[in-house]
Amino acid sequence: MAVDLEKLLRPVDSPLPAYPAKCMMLANGEMMVVRQISREEVPDLLPHVEPLIHVERDYYDIVSVRVYAELLGYYRHRVQDEYVLVGQVDGELAAIVNGRSVDSDIGMSYHTLAFKRGLRVGAHCFAAKMEYHLDVLKQKEVLIVAESPIGFRRWMIEYGLEKRFEMPHELGGCPSYSLTRELFDKARSSLVVGTRPVPEELMKKAMAGILPPKDPPKGPPDLLAATRARGDSTGTALRAASHPKKKGETKHA
């Protein structure tokens, strides 16, 4: 008898309410729309996450590689009850946040990835996913971990998260912290911003397509690696190029 193995491998999602989109003005005056994406939009995100896997700065590498796997897990139906929100500025991808509903009481925050730096787009999108867990899904708490010092400062310190070290987090390897309803209510006036409904024109632009980030984080150029690749293992050519000889200066080997 033929067995449809895919039916066994694929978890059955619970029917969850959608995140109501919102918009906010960033510190530079631009408007950001935060909205939930559908599973079909995941392939539009992957090409922008992939290059960050190679950026060590601020732990973009470890976070991006995990986000990539989580996005694929969602797209290929290998995780139950995941959701993905994006922040878009003029259509352009500014941030991705995701997580999962464990049960009616507990939310599992996965990751926050900012593509546009210095405007708190990551912080605003993190607040949006906390709204999703606590206001829309009406869960009692959200389990959170940090993989970078900036993340620790943004979540554990700014929200004053409670330790839940005895509770394992699905990301593994790091102790869990918790955002309870009480903590979220305290943070609302300062950390949770945005208005609804999103004006029609702004929403139309966001839904029209996820545009590539204009200035995504990049690693420093490894100039010495480039010279090594050209058989110049000591980087002599590079040093000579960055300190050109003055006129009349004697040339040394």
Ligand SMILES: CC(C)(COP(=O)(O)OP(=O)(O)OC[C@H]1O[C@@H](n2cnc3c(N)ncnc32)[C@H](O)[C@@H]1OP(=O)(O)O)[C@@H](O)C(=O)NCCC(=O)NCCS
């Ligand atoms: C953590 C993260 C989501 C926070 O995003 P954010 O709220 O938009 O904040 P930014 O990363 O732009 O800025 C954080 C700090 O870095 C500084 N910074 C770093 N690079 C910067 C840049 N290119 N331009 C401006 N500021 C920069 C800012 O001064 C800011 O300082 P502040 O906390 O005093 O405001 C984001 O840093 C990120 O995606 N990091 C890599 C992945 C990661 O660590 N995710 C969280 C896992 S726990």
